[in-house]
Amino acid sequence: MKIVITGGAGFIGGNFVHYMIKAHPEYEIIVLDKLTYAGNLETLASVMDKIKFVKDDIADRNAVFKLFEEEKPDVVVNFAAESHVDRSIEDPGIFLKTNVIGTQTLMDACREYGIRRYHQVSTDEVYGDLPLDRPDLFFTEETPLHTSSPYSASKASADLLVQAYYRTYNLPVTISRCSNNYGPYHFPEKLIPLMIANALADKPLPVYGKGENVRDWLYVEDHCKAIDLIIHKGKVGEVYNIGGHNEMRNIDIVKLICRELGKPESLITYVTDRKGHDLRYAINPEKIHNELGWLPETTFENGIKKTIEWYLNNRSWWEPIISGEYMDYYEKMYGNR
Numbered sequence: 401m402k403i404v405i406t407g408g409a410g411f412i413g414g415n416f417v418h419y420m421i422k423a424h425p426e427y428e429i430i431v432l433d434k435l436t437y438a439g440n441l442e443t444l445a446s447v448m449d450k451i452k453f454v455k456d457d458i459a460d461r462n463a464v465f466k467l468f469e470e471e472k473p474d475v476v477v478n479f480a481a482e483s484h485v486d487r488s489i490e491d492p493g494i495f496l497k498t499n500v501i502g503t504q505t506l507m508d509a510c511r512e513y514g515i516r517r518y519h520q521v522s523t524d525e526v527y528g529d530l531p532l533d534r535p536d537l538f539f540t541e542e543t544p545l546h547t548s549s550p551y552s553a554s555k556a557s558a559d560l561l562v563q564a565y566y567r568t569y570n571l572p573v574t575i576s577r578c579s580n581n582y583g584p585y586h587f588p589e590k591l592i593p594l595m596i597a598n599a600l601a602d603k604p605l606p607v608y609g610k611g612e613n614v615r616d617w618l619y620v621e622d623h624c625k626a627i628d629l630i631i632h633k634g635k636v637g638e639v640y641n642i643g644g645h646n647e648m649r650n651i652d653i654v655k656l657i658c659r660e661l662g663k664p665e666s667l668i669t670y671v672t673d674r675k676g677h678d679l680r681y682a683i684n685p686e687k688i689h690n691e692l693g694w695l696p697e698t699t700f701e702n703g704i705k706k707t708i709e710w711y712l713n714n715r716s717w718w719e720p721i722i723s724g725e726y727m728d729y730y731e732k733m734y735g736n737r
């Protein structure tokens with residue numbers, strides 16, 4: 401089995417590469433990644449001898465077709481994306497290029513050279529948000545797409561295109577829509593790693609609005625296991641929601657990180673809210689549980705401890721990231737907030 405993993409130098413893709421090498425040591429793995437600011441070869445350093453790494457853009461038709469012609473993969477799992485909501489609010493263009501045109505380009509190559517499965521890694525953000533005062537409501541696979549940010553709009557567009565390629569061309573596709581992930585190799589512009597890095601440096605912890613927005617957190621390895629199940633046992637043409645019923649308010653996560661690191665809550669600074677900030681995400685994972693037997697294995701209590709420990713033990717992975725270019729980003733986003 402030959403599998404192309406796009407975005408494999410990023411957070412979830414990188415974890416998926418490590419997971420697949422352990423779960424299926426006989427598979428041939430090709431990572432296709434443009435190495436944007438979010439891609440980091442250090443994430444793959446310990447497994448570089450077990451994979452083939454190709455630095456290219458999924459939206460570059462010539463490069464993608466050349467790779468498919470040479471490799472003729474059996475399966476493609478597309479993690480490659482621009483993934484940060486705040487960046488999409490500043491500059492939507494690259495989100496459309498990578499997330500939509502990139503998806504189209506990959507699927508065109510799959511049509512041209514044949515494929516057993518194209519899997520699109522999507523997000524619960526395509527469903528928009530749920531109200532805070534209706535804890536009985538959850539996203540199911542039937543919830544209408546209703547996006548809020550340029551990021552989620554680009555992911556929803558890609559999902560619709562994937563479904564169109566299934567219906568029109570019979571491309572054997574599956575789509576997964578997962579809730580917020582956390583764990584090792586998470587780029588420190590996202591909530592959990594940003595708060596860990598700032599707290600360790602005794603820097604302010606910038607909480608948007610009142611910190612009451614709710615996210616449904618899943619340990620990244622549980623997401624990897626779900627995708628592994630879907631590409632092997634999932635039904636072609638289907639969408640699977642992935643989430644572990646672990647809803648938390650942002651402010652409670654930040655306070656927990658303070659407690660775990662022995663830092664004072666006085667570091668918490670409330671800053672101007674995100675534009676169009678989604679209130680609550682919450683997944684109903686019944687379909688993947690009933691049809692494929694998937695259940696999350698890591699509790700939030702354990703997962704957050706493991707994650708904090710990982711950041712404490714792997715400063716050489718994240719400290720170089722938060723110097724240089726990232727400082728310019730940080731100043732732009734948080735300087736006058």
Ligand code: NAD
Binds near residue numbers: 484579
């Ligand atoms: P990430 O930003 O950490 O990594 C993205 C990776 O894609 C990077 O390695 C980057 O270099 C690469 N990439 C970007 N543009 C590319 C291009 N044009 N061509 C090739 N490679 C390119 O993202 P992540 O958090 O690991 O998310 C991975 C996927 O999972 C995304 O599709 C995202 O929408 C989805 N997702 C993320 C979460 C989450 O909580 N992080 C939750 C649900 C779904």
Ligand code: TYD
Binds near residue numbers: 589608609674
């Ligand atoms: P994020 O990690 O960007 O993921 P997403 O927006 O895709 O859910 O943000 C998670 C939540 O944390 C979201 O409600 C925004 C909030 N947040 C902050 O309060 N402060 C921050 O500095 C960041 C990055 C996020």
